[in-house]
Amino acid sequence: xxxxxxxxxxxxxxxxxxxxxxxxxxxxxxxxxxxxxxxxxxxxxxxxxxxxxxxxxxxxxxxxxxxxxxxxxxxxxxxxxxxxxxxxxxxxxxxxxxxxxxxxxxxxxxxxxxxxxxxxxxxxxxxxxxxxxxxxxxxxxxxxxxxxxxxxxxxxxxxxxxxxxxxxxxxxxxxxxxxxxxxxxxxxxxxxxxxxxxxxxxxxxxxxxxxxxxxxxxxxxxxxxxxxxxxxxxxxxxxxxxxxxxxxxxxxxxxxxxxxxxxxxxxxxxxxxxxxxxxxxxxxxxxxxxxxxxxxxxxxxxxxxxxxxxxxxxxxxxxxxxxxxxxxxxxxxxxxxxxxxxxxxxxx
Amino acid sequence: xxxxxxxxxxxxxxxxxxxxxxxxxxxxxxxxxxxxxxxxxxxxxxxxxxxxxxxxxxxxxxxxxxxxxxxxxxxxxxxxxxxxxxxxxxxxxxxxxxxxxxxxxxxxxxxxxxxxxxxxxxxxxxxxxxxxxxxxxxxxxxxxxxxxxxxxxxxxxxxxxxxxxxxxxxxxxxxxxxxxxxxxxxxxxxxxxxxxxxxxxxxxxxxxxxxxxxxxxxxxxxxxxxxxxxxxxxxxxxxxxxxxxxxxxxxxxxxxxxxxxx
Amino acid sequence: xxxxxxxxxxxxxxxxxxxxxxxxxxxxxxxxxxxxxxxxxxxxxxxxxxxxxxxxxxxxxxxxxxxxxxxxxxxxxxxxxxxxxxxxxxxxxxxxxxxxxxxxxxxxxxxxxxxxxxxxxxxxxxxxxxxxxxxxxxxxxxxxxxxxxxxxxxxxxxxxxxxxxxxxxxxxxxxxxxxxxxxxxxxxxxxxxxxxxxxxxxxxxxxxxxxxxxxxxxxxxxxxxxxxxxxxxxxxxxxxxxxxxxxxxxxxxxxxxxxxxxxxxxxxxxxxxxxxx
Ligand SMILES: Cc1cc2nc3c(=O)[nH]c(=O)nc-3n(C[C@H](O)[C@H](O)[C@H](O)COP(=O)(O)OP(=O)(O)OC[C@H]3O[C@@H](n4cnc5c(N)ncnc54)[C@H](O)[C@@H]3O)c2cc1C
Ligand code: SF4
Ligand code: SF4
Ligand code: SF4
Ligand code: SF4
Ligand code: SF4
Ligand code: FES
Numbered sequence: 059x060x061x062x063x064x065x066x067x068x069x070x071x072x073x074x075x076x077x078x079x080x081x082x083x084x085x086x087x088x089x090x091x092x093x094x095x096x097x098x099x100x101x102x103x104x105x106x107x108x109x110x111x112x113x114x115x116x117x118x119x120x121x122x123x124x125x126x127x128x129x130x131x132x133x134x135x136x137x138x139x140x141x142x143x144x145x146x147x148x149x150x151x152x153x154x155x156x157x158x159x160x161x162x163x164x165x166x167x168x169x170x171x172x173x174x175x176x177x178x179x180x181x182x183x184x185x186x187x188x189x190x191x192x193x194x195x196x197x198x199x200x201x202x203x204x205x206x207x208x209x210x211x212x213x214x215x216x217x218x219x220x221x222x223x224x225x226x227x228x229x230x231x232x233x234x235x236x237x238x239x240x241x242x243x244x245x246x247x248x249x250x251x252x253x254x255x256x257x258x259x260x261x262x263x264x265x266x267x268x269x270x271x272x273x274x275x276x277x278x279x280x281x282x283x284x285x286x287x288x289x290x291x292x293x294x295x296x297x298x299x300x301x302x303x304x305x306x307x308x309x310x311x312x313x314x315x316x317x318x319x320x321x322x323x324x325x326x327x328x329x330x331x332x333x334x335x336x337x338x339x340x341x342x343x344x345x346x347x348x349x350x351x352x353x354x355x356x357x358x359x360x361x362x363x364x365x366x367x368x369x370x371x372x373x374x375x376x377x378x379x380x381x382x383x384x385x386x387x388x389x390x391x392x393x394x395x396x397x398x399x400x401x402x403x404x405x406x
Numbered sequence: 407x408x409x410x411x412x413x414x415x416x417x418x419x420x421x422x423x424x425x426x427x428x429x430x431x432x433x434x435x436x437x438x439x440x441x442x443x444x445x446x447x448x449x450x451x452x453x454x455x456x457x458x459x460x461x462x463x464x465x466x467x468x469x470x471x472x473x474x475x476x477x478x479x480x481x482x483x484x485x486x487x488x489x490x491x492x493x494x495x496x497x498x499x500x501x502x503x504x505x506x507x508x509x510x511x512x513x514x515x516x517x518x519x520x521x522x523x524x525x526x527x528x529x530x531x532x533x534x535x536x537x538x539x540x541x542x543x544x545x546x547x548x549x550x551x552x553x554x555x556x557x558x559x560x561x562x563x564x565x566x567x568x569x570x571x572x573x574x575x576x577x578x579x580x581x582x583x584x585x586x587x588x589x590x591x592x593x594x595x596x597x598x599x600x601x602x603x604x605x606x607x608x609x610x611x612x613x614x615x616x617x618x619x620x621x622x623x624x625x626x627x628x629x630x631x632x633x634x635x636x637x638x639x640x641x642x643x644x645x646x647x648x649x650x651x652x653x654x655x656x657x658x659x660x661x662x663x664x665x666x667x668x
Numbered sequence: 669x670x671x672x673x674x675x676x677x678x679x680x681x682x683x684x685x686x687x688x689x690x691x692x693x694x695x696x697x698x699x700x701x702x703x704x705x706x707x708x709x710x711x712x713x714x715x716x717x718x719x720x721x722x723x724x725x726x727x728x729x730x731x732x733x734x735x736x737x738x739x740x741x742x743x744x745x746x747x748x749x750x751x752x753x754x755x756x757x758x759x760x761x762x763x764x765x766x767x768x769x770x771x772x773x774x775x776x777x778x779x780x781x782x783x784x785x786x787x788x789x790x791x792x793x794x795x796x797x798x799x800x801x802x803x804x805x806x807x808x809x810x811x812x813x814x815x816x817x818x819x820x821x822x823x824x825x826x827x828x829x830x831x832x833x834x835x836x837x838x839x840x841x842x843x844x845x846x847x848x849x850x851x852x853x854x855x856x857x858x859x860x861x862x863x864x865x866x867x868x869x870x871x872x873x874x875x876x877x878x879x880x881x882x883x884x885x886x887x888x889x890x891x892x893x894x895x896x897x898x899x900x901x902x903x904x905x906x907x908x909x910x911x912x913x914x915x916x917x918x919x920x921x922x923x924x925x926x927x928x929x930x931x932x933x934x935x936x937x938x939x940x941x942x943x944x945x
Contacts, residue, residue: 090595113593122591126677129720134762136720138675168928169913172675282942293638295607298583302590309917312910313579316570316721318452323721325677329591330917334583335633337918340908341748344881346943350635356920364923383590385598385607385642574721575756576749 061243066219075236080144109192114305142180153197157305159208185209194378198262222251278363291351300380300389301331429461429473435480439505506558510629511663514542558627589615679764690825710772711798718764732800788879817859901935
């Protein structure tokens with residue numbers, strides 16, 4: 059793979075060049091001690107050592123609320139709404155890149171989600187090897203410490219002021235060279251990058267699945283009748299936070315509103331989640347997943363089995379966001395998968 | 407998401423056909439909600455073009471007794487309120503509870519936890535002996551309510567939406583999920599991550615989690631969402647280090663009349 | 669960047685050309701698309717119907733696919749926002765439609781075979797599309813038996829058509845109600861009481877069934893006991909739906925989506941799914 063070496067001093071020039079073309083978002087430290095992606099402006103301090111972005115990045119491709127169509131009540135016609143803001147996400151950790159490529163696959167299969175790809179195609183992703191890991195994450199144990207696709211550039215900090223940058227796409231290379239030529243990577247910088255990536259994996263292994271993640275669908279397949287679902291779900295608030303913060307969750311509701319003149323309106327989609335009581339409720343009050351334990355189980359089945367059945371990947375990238383977001387502290391896939399594995403390992 | 411658990415009267419009046427007549431009423435409350443509506447300004451004018459307002463103290467004087475939709479603000483706090491509310495119910499085709507006081511009892515219910523003599527003194531001072539009052543309660547404790555616009559104060563955009571839905575002959579939609587959903591959508595840092603207490607975990611969404619976004623926490627002003635798990639919520643607050651008293655005070659603030667009351 | 673013009677979320681206008689009550693709450697609606705095109709659906713598929721300002725909801729197409737006619741029918745029970753708005757629409761007004769979506773009954777597999785159609789309640793609406801298709805191509809199929817169960821006589825829909833069919837003698841029609849009224853002279857009991865009365869040859873019979881969620885388990889057990897192979901049974905499963913495109917997640921049945929993988933499933937494909945039946 060083509061790669062270059064970039065020095066810290068070269069970044070301001072590059073960011074200036076990029077932000078002339080698109081809205082650049084970078085990880086920054088928040089006052090509260092957490093990190094999140096925020097629009098870059100000259101002088102913005104990039105948090106290279108961020109552990110995890112508090113909010114999921116899916117909002118850039120599928121915003122919490124997005125207009126799908128506008129309609130006219132008088133002519134009874136409707137038009138699609140597409141948004142394609144040019145954005146550049148700088149410093150995305152591999153597990154979050156993996157979440158995006160997973161969404162790409164799911165939005166592509168069957169009927170292509172045009173609204174998603176309208177935004178997705180207009181976005182550039184610069185991945186970055188993690189230098190820190192949050193205390194709820196377990197991405198290293200689900201094969202999400204490194205990605206080999208889904209990025210335009212892949213940055214690895216190999217010294218106090220030096221980056222090794224791998225090219226993932228033509229657009230990425232173009233942007234990387236936007237402020238002038240760069241030094242090509244050397245054997246030494248490649249080796250340094252490899253080591254940094256190994257370090258990331260070790261760093262990320264502080265919380266781990268106790269078994270090979272590829273076994274998860276089998277573990278889940280044995281766990282439908284586990285008593286764990288009831289035990290845990292008793293404490294479930296049905297708040298959906300674990301869905302909403304998950305970078306791989308994509309479920310949505312569709313609603314609409316007319317304007318004040320009652321002549322036109324818009325139909326939008328809004329994030330939804332399978333942990334909410336009304337998710338599978340139909341008119342006449344029949345609920346296809348009436349129990350909290352059934353909803354609770356469904357989410358883990360999605361993460362550990364159903365998504366795997368569809369695309370051969372775990373539906374959880376181990377970012378740990380849900381673990382933190384759950385105020386009841388019951389939404390930890392690492393804990394649940396391990397517990398179910400423990401429970402069922404002798405049943406194989 | 408589930409629609410509100412009420413259905414419009416089945417008499418097939420398509421409200422759109424005529425210009426529905428709407429009226430506003432208030433009981434024990436601060437009229438803050440009517441103020442929110444007055445603040446809609448331009449949107450309000452557009453909506454008003456589709457209706458005839460027969461009674462609305464905030465923006466006009468005069469009153470008529472013939473109306474289709476009644477928006478009722480405030481809680482019921484006195485026995486004689488009941489007759490007046492029943493009269494409104496009898497005349498209105500659609501009765502909408504406006505604001506926390508009307509929809510869930512709201513802040514008025516604080517007094518339900520105090521000794522009667524004490525709150526009478528607080529509320530009426532020296533004239534305490536002149537008034538007959540009883541435990542504050544929402545409209546639905548006295549008459550059937552067709553729709554609710556909860557909140558203290560109401561969200562004026564939600565009011566606009568509900569009116570439009572009524573004009574289209576539709577049962578107004580109310581979120582059946584908690585504030586956390588909207589709070590996460592807004593990208594807020596959870597109050598529990600900051601060592602604070604928050605009732606978003608049991609409170610009906612619809613406000614966009616505005617209080618959290620503005621730096622405070624949720625007080626529960628929109629009432630419980632239908633499947634709120636109060637035991638789990640209490641445990642969350644307990645685990646976060648808040649004692650029973652603190653939890654109780656927060657829960658009673660707006661939720662006194664609901665099953666959250668301790 | 670390629671600019672987009674097509675969205676599967678945009679409904680096409682269609683006009684309501686006639687409407688007739690089928691029961692207290694159920695109404696039959698006939699539509700034609702404003703683009704003049706045939707809907708070209710297959711029996712068992714559904715469309716999403718939009719009433720702008722109110723919402724969108726899925727409905728089975730109740731008419732048979734007919735090349736010569738662009739009119740298509742849905743039958744809808746008034747139960748919530750969209751269905752109530754539909755019931756108030758005057759003839760001549762427009763709605764938006766998307767679809768047809770979803771899988772259909774594999775009529776080609778039924779050719780030369782006997783078919784047993786089991787319809788509980790509103791399940792007769794999509795079954796009717798299949799049945800009417802079969803009647804239009806009558807010579808291609810063997811015996812056709814239709815079992816219909818409703819809660820009360822008042823809930824029966826398409827009663828005239830069904831009675832005519834029963835009188836015609838070409839199709840075996842068995843009806844039952846759970847709760848009879850004073851005038852009801854027919855069978856009483858849940859739909860499983862009909863199956864033993866139907867003249868079916870298990871080895872040569874294909875089954876299509878749609879009904880309320882509680883119905884499937886019992887009818888399926890009966891079919892099994894009669895010796896009808898599971899791969900010759902088709903069930904149509906309804907779930908909450910929003911997109912119809914396999915995206916919104918509401919219609920999930922374990923790892924499947926009822927809107928794309930269904931609504932019509934071969935029973936062997938869902939037999940092992942805990943959430944299916
Ligand atoms: C494949 C399929 C075929 C159907 N065919 C018919 C039919 O032929 N005739 C008929 O009367 N009904 C049919 N239904 C059920 C019908 O879709 C619901 O009654 C309808 O969605 C209720 O919408 P509402 O807006 O009136 O109700 P509300 O309770 O106001 O529902 C709001 C929204 O929730 C969703 N929703 C609610 N209930 C259902 C449900 N049962 N199924 C799917 N989505 C739901 C819809 O998006 C709906 O617009 C079918 C459902 C499915 C999934
Ligand atoms: S399930 Fe939790 S840990 Fe896994 S990807 Fe989603 S938010 Fe991250
Ligand atoms: S886990 Fe639930 S909310 Fe998330 S994508 Fe799957 S079904 Fe949707
Ligand atoms: S975040 Fe926790 S409490 Fe909320 S729905 Fe998920 S598991 Fe339940
Ligand atoms: S701050 Fe409150 S509303 Fe927001 S997520 Fe946390 S508990 Fe829920
Ligand atoms: S955040 Fe809570 S207190 Fe604030 S408006 Fe919303 S429901 Fe009311
Ligand atoms: S209806 Fe949206 S996924 Fe099936």
